[in-house]
Amino acid sequence: MxxxxxxxxxxxxxxxxxxxxxxxxxxxxxxxxxxxxxxxxxxxxxxxxxxxxxxxxxxxxxxxxxxxxxxxxxxxxxxxxxxxxxxxxxxxxxxxxxxxxxxxxxxxxxxxxxxxxxxxxxxxxxxxxxxxxxxxxxxxxxxxxxxxxxxxxxxxxxxxxxxxxxxxxxxxxxxxxxxxxxxxxxxxxxxxxxxxxxxxxxxxxxxxxxxxxxxxxxxxxxxxxxxxxxxxxxxxxxxxxxxxxxxxxxxxxxxxxxxxxxxxxxxxxxxxxxxxxxxxxxxxxxxxxxxxxxxxxxxxxxxxxxxxxxxxxxxxxxxxxxxxxxxxxxxxxxxxxxxxxxxxxxxxxxxxxxxxxxxxxxxxxxxxxxxxxxxxxxxxxxxxxxxxxxxxxxxxxxxxxxxxxxKDFKAGPQPRMLDEKTSELLAHLSHPNGWWRDTAQRLIILREDRESVVPQLQEMARKDPSELGRLHALWTLEGIGNLEAALVIEALNDSDSIVRTSAIRMAEPFMATNDPQVIAAFESGLPEDPEMLVQLINSISASGTTAPEWLSLSKLIEEKFGDVEVIREVLRLREEVTRDARLAMERQQEGAQFAESMQRGEAIYRQLCFSCHGEDGHGTPIPGRAGAKLAPSFTGSPRVLGTGDSAVLVLLNGLTGPIDGKTYEGLMVPMANNDDQWIADAVTYLRNSFDNEASMVSPERVAELRKQHAKRSEAWTVEELAELEPEELAFNKNWKLSASHNEKELKLAFDGDDRSRYTTGKRMSPGMWVQIEFPKTTRISGITLDTTQSKGDFPRGYQIQISDNGKTWSDPIAEGAGSADLEISFVPVEARFLRITQTGNDRLYWSIHEMTLLGKAL
Known part of the structure; x- marks a missing residue:
């Protein structure tokens, strides 16, 4: 190029x-x-x-x-x-x-x-x-x-x-x-x-x-x-x-x-x-x-x-x-x-x-x-x-x-609808100019005397010579809240598809209440109109009805027309919406905070990110260029996984240059004018979608990174991010391990076997600690405490401190509540000593099946 x-x-x-x-x-x-x-x-x-x-x-x-x-x-x-x-x-x-x-x-x-x-x-x-x-x-x-x-x-x-x-x-x-x-x-x-x-x-x-x-x-x-x-x-x-x-x-x-x-x-x-x-x-x-x-x-x-x-x-x-x-x-x-x-x-x-x-x-x-x-x-x-x-x-x-x-047309007359009586607005519902129809419908619904024109609207919905007039009369009645089931049933048999199809949409509240009149209107069989069939599938689903009559009707459409492209895709989309709702429930079970963050993050992705990264997170194909994508895939991305810091930094400052050896046409622009929660939600969603699974990112961590790199104005490169992203520190036999309780077993937290564990041997109480002394000053930016094999033994609270001499300790560099798979990240620090203190009470022991440190040896 x-x-x-x-x-x-x-x-x-x-x-x-x-x-x-x-x-x-x-x-x-x-x-x-x-x-x-x-x-x-x-x-x-x-x-x-x-x-x-x-x-x-x-x-x-x-x-x-x-x-x-x-x-x-x-x-x-x-x-x-x-x-x-x-x-x-x-x-x-x-x-x-x-x-x-x-x-x-x-x-x-x-x-x-x-x-x-x-x-x-x-x-x-x-x-x-x-x-x-x-x-x-x-x-x-x-x-x-x-x-x-x-x-x-x-x-x-x-x-x-x-x-x-x-x-x-x-x-x-x-x-x-x-x-x-x-x-x-x-x-x-x-x-x-x-x-x-x-x-x-x-x-x-x-x-x-x-x-x-x-x-x-x-x-x-x-x-x-x-x-x-x-x-x-x-x-x-x-x-x-x-x-x-x-x-x-x-x-x-x-x-x-x-x-x-x-x-x-x-x-x-x-x-x-x-x-x-x-x-x-x-x-x-x-x-x-x-x-x-x-x-x-x-x-x-x-x-x-x-x-x-x-x-x-x-x-x-x-x-x-x-x-x-x-x-x-x-x-x-x-x-x-x-x-x-x-x-x-x-x-x-x-x-x-x-x-x-x-x-x-x-x-x-x-x-x-x-x-x-x-x-x-x-x-x-x-x-x-x-x-x-x-x-x-x-x-x-x-x-x-x-x-x-x-040259062959002159403009129509200037409207004076704001000065007209509500009854006078009815005539505009069948106007050949759609602007007049829309405006009249809106004004009638907003008027305080809207109820006064209900009889005329009902008559218009039945007999207006214009299908558009009948259509707008029906929707105006819906907007007023005076649409009766009998009129909807009549509209289902209108001479024009646009009215019949809208009547199905307007029937959704009656489907939800299993209105027998509306159910009876479909007992004679399926409509032949494809527009009505598609609308019927959507309306039955949207109504939330559980009536067997409606569900069997939807199933019948699926059986008879499931191989028709539009019907097939509508059914697929309905399954997708159902799957999304089920996924939201599963997230809720993992914790309200996580579920809410994922919900907000998904909304952000669908608003901003999907156009370049694709609905599936694998990148949007560029028309006419086989295999080319507007943006890279998120699945398994090292910038998305790991600590999540790289993804946060990209949102704060943008990303430029080749990515994993490929040049993309899309430009990742900064999103730093969003608040910390917004960025945390977006990154949490990326880390737990598209076959990814990783810990939440907190708004506090975003704030720390924003402050740490406040002077940076240019976009990041992947090489710069890789340098900042901490690596897993391999256990070194020269590390000196100590603990307030049962010190001799602390090495089991570093043996690579999540079936073995370190345990305090006593019920949890504030002040219990474990400590690592490194052979030389080491950069540390994260800790993982895995207790998933003994889910109840996680620390009820924690705080992290560092020291250069093992005697004088810093203020906590991280603190919070524990979990079975606790991932703690913080602004990188350099220290010889690292101490983790348990700060809560419980009748259970404090256990660590595996401990992992993130950072770089200096």
Missing amino acids: PSSASYLAATFALLSLHAANAAPGDKVYQSDFLSKEEALESIELPDGYHLELLLSEPLVEEPVMTAWDGNGAMYVVQMRTYMQDIDASGEKEPTSIITRHVDTNGDGTYDKHSIFAKDLKLPRFVLPLDDRVIVGITDTLDLWTYRDSNGDGVSDEVEKIYEGGRRGGNMEHQPSGLTWALDNWMYLTYEAKRYRFTDGKFVVQDIPRGSGQWGLTQDDWGRLYYSDAGGEKPAITFQQPIVYGALNLSGQEESGFRDVFPIAEVPDVQAGLRRVGPNGGLNGFTGTAGQSIFRGDRLPEDLRGDLLIPEPVGRMIRRAKVDRSQAKTVLRNATPGTEFIRTRDVNFRPVWTATTPGGQLAIVDMHRGIIQQGHWTRRGSYLREVIQKWKLDKNIGKGRIYRLVH
């Missing part, structure tokens, strides 16, 4: 040649900042389409997402401290804002602007409710509502509605995209949780899996589409609602779907050389963000239902057809060999798309030079060289929000 310097030289030479040979009229933009007119002109679009500039700097600077309230006011999230230089200086200063923009006369132009919320630390999402909006910010899982009580466009009432606690982690790896989905639950990326308002109360529920990175969208069926930029996956877990588990199927993308066709010839790719194409630009998805299913009604009909995938590194937006057949979705490029939207302008950074109230498409262009966060632009990185060469760090503080329009 060539060096980055030689590669860059070749790349820039290629680009110079490309520019020199450009045909007359071609524009080859470099890093110079274009005017708003030039930037707009540079964007390639299909025939009939064009972009309108809605907002730009100085009104919006560093915009990352947008959303609209029921009256069409647009809220724009602005990360104003994001990468203001190549080192991310001051990035987490709380000076970001959310702005509010109003079209006062309905002409399509936002003419009234205000700073709705300020002094925020990198806000991540805004979700309008009624006259409130939910806001989330970086480094916390807390949720707040902001409200403007006097109509001046500035929030003056702030309420914390959920105490989620500190999040931490790299800012690119934190929740975003809070979405009120069809099922009336709110979902967001990463977190294995969902949220809901039930009778005005905020409810939180765990779900099997979190997913995604930046952005989230849903289709008309309520299936959520996530993306994973770090794993180079433009769309994931869209086959079924994620509440049933993260289902991905083989072949869910057409062959070559991840190949991209940008015209920007800039090699500023986080993944390095393997992601640079022949023209010097991006060759495959890597930075996907802010995707959306277009559900509007004021663009050509063939765009409706397509998935729009922004790729800010490629300066382009992919349009994907969503082909659904036999309960399986396959994505394909709607514009083969090219992209729906693309430009050579190096500052075009589309990071968000959304269907507008007017039925068109909004595109948020962060419009800047650097798009990757500072962890990936560190000194010595490939990306830093490119940024400096192209002067990308000079383009900051800009922003563009565009509206995609078509």
